[in-house]
Structures are given as C-alpha cells and as structure tokens.
Amino acid sequence: MREALIVSRKFSLEESHTLAVAQKHGAYKTLQKLQNLSPVEVIEIIKESGLRGKGGGGAPAGNKWALMPQESEKPSFLAVNCDESEPGTFKDRQIITKDPHLLIEGILLTCYAIKAKHAYVYIRGEYYQYQQVLQAAVDEANAAGLLGDVEITLHRGAGAYICGEKSALLESMEGKRGHPRLKPKQPEPEWYFGNPTLVNNVETIASVPFILEYGAEAYRSYGTERSPGTLLFAMSGHVERPGVYEAEFGVSMMEYINHFGGGVKNGKKLKAVIPGGASTGVLTAKEAEEVLLDYESLRAMGVSLGTGGMIVMDEETSMVAVLKNLLEFYHEESCGQCTPCREGTGWVDKLVGKILDGRGSSADIDELLEIAETMNGKTICVFAPAVSAVIVSFLTRFRDEFEAAL
Amino acid sequence: MSFSFDKANLEHIEVLKSRYPSTQALSLPCLWMAQYQEGYITLDAIDVISETIDVPAMEIYRVATFYTMFHLEPVTQKRVLVCKTLSCKLCGSESILEHLKGHDVLVEHVECLGSCGTAPVMQIDDVNYENLTPEKVDTILEALK
Numbered sequence: 001m002r003e004a005l006i007v008s009r010k011f012s013l014e015e016s017h018t019l020a021v022a023q024k025h026g027a028y029k030t031l032q033k034l035q036n037l038s039p040v041e042v043i044e045i046i047k048e049s050g051l052r053g054k055g056g057g058g059a060p061a062g063n064k065w066a067l068m069p070q071e072s073e074k075p076s077f078l079a080v081n082c083d084e085s086e087p088g089t090f091k092d093r094q095i096i097t098k099d100p101h102l103l104i105e106g107i108l109l110t111c112y113a114i115k116a117k118h119a120y121v122y123i124r125g126e127y128y129q130y131q132q133v134l135q136a137a138v139d140e141a142n143a144a145g146l147l148g149d150v151e152i153t154l155h156r157g158a159g160a161y162i163c164g165e166k167s168a169l170l171e172s173m174e175g176k177r178g179h180p181r182l183k184p185k186q187p188e189p190e191w192y193f194g195n196p197t198l199v200n201n202v203e204t205i206a207s208v209p210f211i212l213e214y215g216a217e218a219y220r221s222y223g224t225e226r227s228p229g230t231l232l233f234a235m236s237g238h239v240e241r242p243g244v245y246e247a248e249f250g251v252s253m254m255e256y257i258n259h260f261g262g263g264v265k266n267g268k269k270l271k272a273v274i275p276g277g278a279s280t281g282v283l284t285a286k287e288a289e290e291v292l293l294d295y296e297s298l299r300a301m302g303v304s305l306g307t308g309g310m311i312v313m314d315e316e317t318s319m320v321a322v323l324k325n326l327l328e329f330y331h332e333e334s335c336g337q338c339t340p341c342r343e344g345t346g347w348v349d350k351l352v353g354k355i356l357d358g359r360g361s362s363a364d365i366d367e368l369l370e371i372a373e374t375m376n377g378k379t380i381c382v383f384a385p386a387v388s389a390v391i392v393s394f395l396t397r398f399r400d401e402f403e404a405a406l
Numbered sequence: 407m408s409f410s411f412d413k414a415n416l417e418h419i420e421v422l423k424s425r426y427p428s429t430q431a432l433s434l435p436c437l438w439m440a441q442y443q444e445g446y447i448t449l450d451a452i453d454v455i456s457e458t459i460d461v462p463a464m465e466i467y468r469v470a471t472f473y474t475m476f477h478l479e480p481v482t483q484k485r486v487l488v489c490k491t492l493s494c495k496l497c498g499s500e501s502i503l504e505h506l507k508g509h510d511v512l513v514e515h516v517e518c519l520g521s522c523g524t525a526p527v528m529q530i531d532d533v534n535y536e537n538l539t540p541e542k543v544d545t546i547l548e549a550l551k
Contacts, residue, residue, distance in 0.1 A: 160472065
C-alpha cells in the first residue's frame with residue numbers, strides 16, 4: 001500500500017501544533033498564491049480536484065462552495081463542523097490537536113474563496129481539551145498577523161449528536177436547540193441568522209491547502225476517479241493497533257486493517273466490520289475481504305463509507321448485543337423533533353433489548369423491520385433513515401443470530 | 407439567592423457580542439460561563455442570561471435542558487463520564503463501569519466521546535482518560551482527590 005499523506009503530513013512531528021514547527025514545514029505558504037487567484041478561480045480548482053466532503057456525506061465540496069454568493073449585501077460566513085460525534089470517528093480531533101495550523105490555513109483559503117470575513121468552528125462540548133489546543137493556535141496565528149481581515153471564533157457545543165447535522169449545527173450556533181431544518185427544494189447555501197453560510201467538515205477544510213499548493217491534478221493522483229484523494233480512515237474495536245491512518249480512497253478494506261491495524265486482536269477471526277461510523281450499516285467478514293474503501297464500492301454493497309471510521313468485531317461478538325448498543329445510542333440522541341424518530345428509536349431499542357434478554361419471538365423481528373420501514377423517509381433529517389438502514393443491515397446479514405436468540 | 411456574572415465573564419460576553427450577528431448566539435457560551443461559575447445552572451442564572459442577551463428566559467431554559475452537558479442540579483460528588491458506546495464496549499467499558507461502583511463518584515453513562523481508538527475512556531472535568539484498566543482508574547481517581 002503506497003503512502004498517501006495529505007492532511008496528516010505533519011502529525012508525527014514533535015510540537016506539530018505550534019506555529020514555529022508548522023511554519024518550518026511550510027504552513028501558510030499557500031496564502032501567497034491568492035495574490036494571483038480570484039475567489040472564483042479558487043473554487044474552480046476545488047471543483048477540479050473532486051474534493052468530497054469528509055464529514056460523512058461525501059458531497060462534492062466545490063459545488064457547495066459555488067452556491068455561496070460572490071456578490072451579496074449580507075455578510076457570508078464559514079462554519080467548520082467539528083462536532084465529531086459519530087461512534088467510531090475520532091479523526092477531526094487529530095487535526096485540531098496535531099496540525100491546527102493546517103485547519104486555520106484551510107479556513108483562510110476557504111474564506112477568501114467564498115468572500116467570508118468570519119469563520120466559526122463548532123466544536124463538540126466533550127472536546128474542550130482539544131478546543132484549547134486549537135484556540136491557542138488561532139491566538140498564535142492572530143498574533144503573528146496571519147489571519148488578515150478574517151476572524152475565527154470557536155463555538156463550543158454542549159452534548160448533542162444531532163448538532164453534527166449541518167442545519168442543526170447552525171441552529172445550535174444561533175443559540176437554539178439543535179433541531180435540523182427542512183431541506184430546501186433547490187440547492188442553496190445554508191443560512192446563519194439569514195446570512196449565506198458554508199458548512200464543511202474539519203478534514204475537508206484541512207485538505208484545501210494541499211490542493212492549492214500542488215494543484216487539483218496532484219490531489220486526483222490519489223484515490224479513484226469518483227472518490228479522489230485521501231481520507232483519515234480510522235479503526236477501533238477488536239484490532240491490534242487502533243487509530244487514525246490516512247490512506248487513499250480505493251484501497252482494500254482488509255489490506256488497510258491488516259497493514260495499519262495489525263489485523264484482528266489476539267489472532268481471532270473477523271466477524272463483522274461497521275465501515276464508516278455507527279450509522280453506515282454492517283459488513284460480514286466475507287464482504288470486508290472483498291470491499292474497497294471508496295464511496296461507490298461501499299454503496300454497491302448496500303452500506304456507506306460515512307466518516308471512514310471502521311469498527312472491527314471479532315468472532316466472539318454478539319451482533320444482537322452490538323445492535324442493542326447502537327440503538328441505545330440513537331434512542332438517547334434522537335433530537336425529538338419528529339415523532340417517527342423520537343418514538344421509533346425507543347421502540348426498536350426496547351424490541352432488540354427483549355430479543356437480547358431471550359424474551360423475544362419471531363413476531364418481534366417482523367415488528368422491528370416494520371418499525372424500521374415506518375421510520376424511513378418520514379422525518380426532517382436523515383437520522384431516522386440511518387437508524388432504519390442500520391437495523392435492516394444487521395437483520396439482513398445476521399438474521400440467524402437474532403433468530404437463535406429468540 | 408441571586409446570580410451575576412463575574413467581571414471576567416462580563417468582559418468575555420462583551421467580546422463575544424462583537425463576534426456574532428445576533429446576541430442570541432451567546433446562549434450556549436453564557437450557559438457554559440454560568441455553569442463554570444456556579445457549578446451548575448440556576449434559574450436565576452437563566453434569568454440573567456435572558457436579560458444579558460435579550461432572549462426570553464423560557465427559550466434559554468429550553469436550550470439548557472436540550473444539551474446533555476448542562477446541569478440544572480448541584481452535585482457534591484465528582485462527576486465521571488464513562489463512554490458506553492460500541493468501540494468502548496468492545497474494549498471493556500463494562501468492567502470500568504463495574505469497577506467505578508467501588509468509588510465515591512457520580513458515574514454518568516455517556517455516548518461516544520471520540521476516543522474510540524484509545525478505548526475505554528472516561529472524562530473528568532473536561533479531560534479524557536484513555537486506554538483505561540481498573541488499576542488505572544484507581545490511580546487517576548487517587549491523584550484527583
């Protein structure tokens with residue numbers, strides 16, 4: 001597997017979070033390139049690079065940037081999503097603690113392209129110790145005069161998974177409950193207090209300096225045609241060396257797990273892998289052997305790439321217990337705005353709990369699938385459809401285990 | 407019983423007002439400040455925040471009760487957050503929870519703390535303690551006494 005370091009280039013350096021070390025290794029150099037590029041040209045480069053949003057959705061970043069008005073009476077804003085709460089995902093915290101200046105550089109480049117003078121970084125409340133590292137870096141960059149006329153404000157969340165959803169994030173940043181908004185019919189920017197706003201994940205923004213430094217083609221030289229570049233993939237669970245390791249899209253999942261992770265822990269056999277954070281479904285060991293790590297390959301298997309945070313499970317893992325654990329999470333984290341989600345997450349949690357306790361019947365499995373069907377496509381955001389897909393994914397692949405537990 | 411922000415917080419609030427398009431954006435920052443200042447969020451603090459940022463007190467209360475990290479009741483014990491989500495569970499969080507029963511702390515079972523690669527994890531006073539074992543828990547809690 002060839003080395004592919006775009007975002008994690010400086011991670012292993014000592015004191016990599018300080019301005020001195022970052023600048024010694026080239027940080028902020030791309031800002032000079034802006035003298036010869038118009039904002040629209042920057043957006044074109046990002047479009048050509050094929051950069052896709054790295055917060056889970058994988059939407060083309062350049063298209064999203066192009067939705068921002070170049071001429072507007074209202075101020076434009078950038079909101080960087082560091083609400084990293086998807087179980088199995090712990091990559092953005094690596095960026096803000098190991099190379100915060102890369103993120104700041106990316107923010108400055110992005111603000112130039114979308115003509116924003118103010119960027120917010122929304123950081124989950126549980127990441128306060130990491131937020132302080134980023135704040136120190138922002139202060140250092142500001143003192144060195146690197147921020148120019150851009151202000152960067154870190155905004156702390158307070159414990160709500162749903163605030164990772166971009167419209168819920170903005171509601172939260174407006175000082176309200178984190179309730180997702182209805183999707184517009186036509187593509188348009190997000191709105192922060194009625195002002196056009198771009199929301200992008202930390203890793204997406206941290207990929208921008210490389211693209212401007214080396215060009216769109218250099219970025220495309222990694223990954224696949226439709227999933228260009230790299231991702232901070234990660235592994236946790238039953239694996240020898242859990243952690244975040246950057247790799248290009250399109251590598252084999254098993255090769256990744258073996259190469260970086262040293263294989264399944266304690267020499268046990270693999271049973272299943274959740275490919276990219278809890279909400280992406282589950283793969284059997286056989287599927288994990290075959291699949292490649294890019295958006296299209298995972299989609300073809302009926303799951304998603306998500307954030308690339310893989311959760312590895314060995315042969316002794318009970319899939320009923322795993323699903324129960326995930327459903328507890330969703331029940332706890334449903335924002336409560338839509339009835340099918342608020343009530344449904346509770347019902348499915350109870351039902352799987354019943355099966356796990358050995359009190360279930362085959363009618364419960366049918367009911368579980370029926371509720372999953374009801375929860376799908378009837379809510380404001382994709383939380384409930386994701387829960388629905390997770391249930392279906394587990395029951396399709398491991399139904400015998402659920403039946404054996406009845 | 408009444409509440410007022412201390413001088414440092416009042417100064418910070420003024421700085422923040424210049425950084426957002428509306429003072430309503432300050433509800434979470436103000437709730438955090440009140441919580442750090444008093445240990446928990448009192449109804450008096452909610453009234454003061456309401457006046458400070460010109461948002462109805464009921465709306466501040468709605469926000470305070472939505473986010474799991476805001477506490478509206480005082481606690482005397484040390485609060486220990488233990489992640490119970492999947493990666494931590496696969497790596498033994500249950501034995502940590504069991505072990506904590508022997509300590510005089512308030513254990514809260516929380517969802518993913520973003521330490522999946524260094525599981526299991528607990529968080530005390532905003533600091534993550536990772537790769538936990540029962541022995542490590544004893545050492546950490548002893549040092550924090």
